[in-house]
Amino acid sequence: MVQEYETIVVGAGPAGLSAGMFIARQKTSCLVISKDLGGQLNLIPKLENYPGTIMSSGPLLARTLENQYLTFHGEMTFDTVERIDEDESGFKVKTFRTEYKAKSIVLAPGKVPNNLGLENEGNFANKGVHYCTKCDAPFYQGRTTATVGVGGYLVESGILLSRMASKVYLIYRGGQLGGDRDLISSIEKKENVELVPNTSIKSISGTNSLQQITLLDNTGNEKTVNVDGLFIEMGSKINLDFVKHLVKINSKGEIEVTDGGKTSHPAIFAAGDSTNIPYKQIVAACGDGAAAGLSAFNYLEKLKGRPGIRSDWKKTIGDTTFHY
Ligand SMILES: Cc1cc2nc3c(=O)[nH]c(=O)nc-3n(C[C@H](O)[C@H](O)[C@H](O)COP(=O)(O)OP(=O)(O)OC[C@H]3O[C@@H](n4cnc5c(N)ncnc54)[C@H](O)[C@@H]3O)c2cc1C
Structure with missing residues (x-):
């Protein structure tokens, strides 16, 4: 019945x-x-x-x-x-x-938040890798962070982190930031934010928690950067x-x-x-x-x-x- x-x-x-x-x-x-x-x-x-x-x-x-x-x-x-x-x-x-x-x-x-799809990403969830900047940025006061993502989510993530972290790498695949023009011009003026265009994240590594991210740019150049936290803002399903x-x-x-x-x-x-x-x-x-x-x-x-x-x-x- x-x-x-x-x-x-x-x-x-x-x-x-x-x-x-x-x-x-x-x-x-x-x-x-x-x-x-x-x-x-x-x-x-x-x-x-x-x-x-x-x-x-x-x-x-x-x-x-x-x-x-x-x-x-x-x-x-x-x-x-x-x-x-x-x-x-x-x-x-x-x-x-x-x-x-x-x-x-x-x-x-x-x-459900979207992930980046990196092989070992799940191992670092909440051990340096985060999917909600407005929730977890306050844990990174005075520390080095990176944020990667799409459109307005990425710019907003960068703004929130710039108020907390000592350094923010803002990583995006294209040549231009997307989203609200006022927010973009505000982030371009932040001294602790480094814009990293035409770039994606190739891999992440660390012993117990995240320590490094390896970046790959459009010309095929790789660069490894030390970070305490990586924020992934790829939207959600x-x-x-x-x-x-x-x-x-x-x-x-x-x-x-x-x-x-x-x-x-x-x-x-x-x-x-x-x-x-x-x-x-x-x-x-x-x-x-x-x-x-x-x-x-x-x-x-x-x-x-x-x-x-x-x-x-x-x-x-x-x-x-x-x-x-
Ligand atoms: C990494 C991360 C950190 C966060 N940190 C914070 C924080 O510090 N503070 C804060 O306030 N907020 C935080 N948030 C946001 C907060 O978790 C959400 O706002 C909140 O959980 C939303 O609650 P909800 O009930 O709407 O949805 P959810 O928490 O997503 O729950 C939805 C439920 O519905 C179930 N469900 C979905 N579809 C079906 C179906 N077809 N049949 C049966 N069940 C189904 C799912 O399995 C799940 O159990 C964070 C979010 C993330 C991703």
Whole structure:
């Protein structure tokens, strides 16, 4: 028999687990389906910007969020969602192993950063090689760094690193930097940034952590440079094939959401890195996950003819309205 839930959440990263927690806490049946626990949290050994904790790690936060969700009797299964379709009762959710039914959906499939494709790259992940400059640049105060990538991502990475590192090599394949003109002219003026055009990274090396990168220019010349950190900003992949026929997706491949994680479909909500929110960070994913979860709950309450949870509490005293 096909198992049925009021809400199915896709993804057990910070957005999906937060959504699940807020749904399950309202005593609404909820299943989180995810390929893994934590998503990108598994790429963060040192986490220092999650409010309320001085220093943590991504995997520890993932376990804590999972426990908190399960405490409210939410259910969880490790599987891959392959397709979601509408049916008479709401949705049919086909996974790699089975099929479920749900009245509402929260999408939180996040994204996966692209790598450079170097042979030993994985050995240096978080040991000098990083995929999120805005997350990890602060670990490189006063140190020597390099950044490689595409378009605006690269220029932004260079700007962020130039505020922290003593030296930044900005490496790109073409002759021109791409992206915002103002940012490009700003980076060209930075004294601690060395532009390295027409160049790619041939190899990386180090004993326990990254120590050197070998550069290869368009004329075939090689040069080895000592660095403490290499930031790879090659964009990321968001895979929405399983749901792209149901929700509006923007030109960057992100789910379009408005307030409360509403998508173009009235019964589908979304949160986190797979959406068009700015500042893709854990605290934002958790906050938006909570909002998407409450919106899904409110949608279900409306189906039952009940008022749901108000999105804003206000009280008027005399001429003044207080929002809280
Ligand atoms: C290297 C790195 C370092 C970072 N450091 C920081 C930091 O220090 N501080 C900070 O605030 N942010 C940091 N971030 C960003 C942060 O990790 C993300 O903003 C956050 O994880 C997004 O959460 P999410 O739930 O939207 O997506 P994700 O964390 O990507 O989770 C998505 C989940 O959905 C699952 N999934 C995807 N598709 C399917 C499917 N079809 N079926 C089932 N499951 C599916 C995935 O397996 C995954 O579990 C970092 C990111 C990276 C890459």
